[in-house]
Amino acid sequence: xxxxxxxxxxxxxxxxxxxxxxxxxxxxxxxxxxxxxxxxxxxxxxxxxxxxxxxxxxxxxxxxxxxxxxxxxxxxxxxxxxxxxxxxxxxxxxxxxxxxxxxxxxxxxxxxxxxxxxxxxxxxxxxxxxxxxxxxxxxxxxxxxxxxxxxxxxxxxxxxxxxxxxxxxxxxxxxxxxxxxxxxxxxxxxxxxxxxxxxxxxxxxxxxxxxxxxxxxxxxxxxxxxxxxxxxxxxxxxxxxxxxxxxxxxxxxxxxxxxxxxxxxxxxxxxxxxxxxxxxxxxxxxxxxxxxxxxxxxxxxxxxxxxxxxxxxxxxxxxxxxxxxxxxxxxxxxxxxxxx
Ligand SMILES: Cc1cc2nc3c(=O)[nH]c(=O)nc-3n(C[C@H](O)[C@H](O)[C@H](O)COP(=O)(O)OP(=O)(O)OC[C@H]3O[C@@H](n4cnc5c(N)ncnc54)[C@H](O)[C@@H]3O)c2cc1C
Numbered sequence: 001x002x003x004x005x006x007x008x009x010x011x012x013x014x015x016x017x018x019x020x021x022x023x024x025x026x027x028x029x030x031x032x033x034x035x036x037x038x039x040x041x042x043x044x045x046x047x048x049x050x051x052x053x054x055x056x057x058x059x060x061x062x063x064x065x066x067x068x069x070x071x072x073x074x075x076x077x078x079x080x081x082x083x084x085x086x087x088x089x090x091x092x093x094x095x096x097x098x099x100x101x102x103x104x105x106x107x108x109x110x111x112x113x114x115x116x117x118x119x120x121x122x123x124x125x126x127x128x129x130x131x132x133x134x135x136x137x138x139x140x141x142x143x144x145x146x147x148x149x150x151x152x153x154x155x156x157x158x159x160x161x162x163x164x165x166x167x168x169x170x171x172x173x174x175x176x177x178x179x180x181x182x183x184x185x186x187x188x189x190x191x192x193x194x195x196x197x198x199x200x201x202x203x204x205x206x207x208x209x210x211x212x213x214x215x216x217x218x219x220x221x222x223x224x225x226x227x228x229x230x231x232x233x234x235x236x237x238x239x240x241x242x243x244x245x246x247x248x249x250x251x252x253x254x255x256x257x258x259x260x261x262x263x264x265x266x267x268x269x270x271x272x273x274x275x276x277x278x279x280x281x282x283x284x285x286x287x288x289x290x291x292x293x294x295x296x297x298x299x300x301x302x303x304x305x306x307x308x309x310x311x312x313x314x315x316x317x318x319x320x321x322x323x324x325x326x327x328x329x330x331x332x333x334x335x336x337x338x339x340x
Contacts, residue, residue, distance in 0.1 A: 004109055006083065008034045009320045011103045011113040013090045013260070016044020018290030018305030019119035020073040025313035026117075027080025030337055031320050034111050036103065038124035040087040041148075043070035045291075046302075048125050048146050049166070049253070052173075059303060069302075079336050085109050089124050091259045099285060099319075115316045118265075118272060118281075118288040119305070122255040130161065130217050130249050141225035143247045155179050159230045159242055161217050162250030168192035168200050170248060175209050182210040182242055184217060184232055212242065220247070257292075268294055278315035279308050285319060287312040 010026055012019045015037035023033045041047050046055075046066035054063045061069070088105035093116060096102050103111045127145030129135060135143060147153070147170055154177040160167050163185040169192070175181050183200070190197040203209045215232040218239070222228045230242045257270055265281050265288070266273040272281055272288035276295035279287045289312050290305035298304065317326045 005102075006034055006109070006111045008032050008083070008111060008113050010034075010115050010117055010316060011036065011101065011111040012082075012117045012119055013103070014044060014119035014121055014290070014292075015039070015042040015084060015086065016119060016121045016290060016305075017046055017069060017073055017302050018121075018309060019044070019117070020070065020077050021306050022117050022119055022289060022309040022312065023077035023080055023082040024073070025309040026316065027077065027082075027339060028331060028334065028337065029313050029317045029326070030339060031313060031316060032082075032339055033080070033117075034083045034085065034113070036085045036088055036090050036105050036109070036111070038087070038089040038106075038126070042074060042084065042086065043067070044121050044125070046070050051146075051148065052150055055302070057301065057303065080339055085111075089258065093259075093263050093286070095285075101285060114320050115285050115287060117312055117316070118260060118286065118292055119290045119309075120257070120260055120288075121291040123257040123260070123270075123292075124255070126254050127249070128251040128254050130251060132217060132220055135220060138220055138222065138225050138227055138247070142222065142227035142245065143220070143249065145249055145253075147248065150174065150177065153178050153246060156245040157182070157243060158246045158248060159184060159244040160248045160250065161185070162248075162252075163187060163190045163192070164250060164252065165192045165196065166250040167248075168196045170250070171209055172196060172199055172203065175203055179245075180210065181208075182212055182244065184212045184215050184230075184242075186214050186216045186235070188213055212240065215240065217247075217249070260292075277311065279312040280315055287316065 009031045010033045012035040015035045051067035088107045090105050092104040094102045101116050157180045158178045159182045160171050161184045171183050204211045215234050218233040219231040230244045233239050271294040274288050274293045279289050289308035291300050
């Protein structure tokens with residue numbers, strides 16, 4: 001088997017907004033990066049949880065949709081030619097000779113680097129799947145756990161299962177463009193923001209959304225991944241068959257630190273304790289930034305993660321270039337450096 005080991009300066013675990021900006025900050029200091037993410041797209045929570053929601057607290061953008069922010073971050077990182085390994089979970093992080101690290105990802109990819117930046121957010125992101133027979137044959141064809149593009153559901157009969165913010169927000173949003181929106185929830189009460197739950201009740205009253213409550217998903221009907229109906233059952237045993245073209249199942253996300261918890265890091269409530277001046281963890285050469293990093297006063301905001309990216313990049317510079325003194329410079333002075 002050919003040796004698939006990649007060699008680079010920094011391996012970044014997580015291609016969320018903070019991992020992406022870390023590529024830029026490292027690049028500005030001529031540090032090269034490889035980035036690994038369990039999701040098959042870059043963008044972390046922004047891509048997986050709320051791509052079309054407007055964000056209002058990104059400096060310089062009075063408002064920007066989450067997906068557009070990710071696009072901009074990718075564009076900003078592009079001059080530094082990051083290498084992405086998507087759809088792969090980092091499983092192992094071993095120390096090797098000369099203070100280097102060897103990361104191993106689920107597809108067998110190995111990355112040898114001088115430092116590792118953990119930008120793993122809330123952990124590898126994956127949906128909680130409802131336990132329905134044969135659901136995997138429908139996944140990503142007519143059963144979805146995330147909405148990548150709202151327009152994909154235009155003119156369709158969409159069943160939305162769940163009682164939280166995602167279920168309610170998408171029901172409201174798709175009501176305008178879907179042929180029909182049917183909401184299934186096992187309780188009459190929704191765990192969504194009160195204003196959104198009130199809007200949902202109003203649209204249901206006006207007959208613009210169908211509510212199937214209190215019912216639970218029981219089965220899927222269709223062929224070759226193409227859904228034709230969803231069957232549901234109430235707690236009292238009443239069954240119904242709901243013709244449908246798509247099912248959006250919002251039962252929350254499973255986010256687990258997974259193997260990262262085994263890397264000998266100081267953890268505080270599933271987050272990695274770092275020195276706020278450098279984002280260094282207790283393991284020399286391992287840094288943590290973004291949602292996964294914690295220190296007194298930490299705010300779990302994208303903008304905090306951006307600043308942490310800059311701090312980590314500066315702290316990593318002497319590891320990558322031990323013989324080169326780092327002079328602090330503005331980007332207006334350096335421009336965008338060329339990476340060899
Ligand atoms: C609905 C919603 C609205 C929000 N609105 C705002 C807002 O208005 N303003 C704001 O500042 N913040 C907001 N946030 C929070 C913001 O999204 C997070 O602070 C931000 O995404 C953190 O970025 P990150 O890169 O640290 O982590 P994440 O975005 O969580 O990305 C981490 C990535 O690491 C990957 N990963 C983890 N472990 C592994 C592993 N072992 N191997 C491979 N990959 C791994 C994950 O799959 C994930 O893609 C919001 C969050 C939500 C859910």
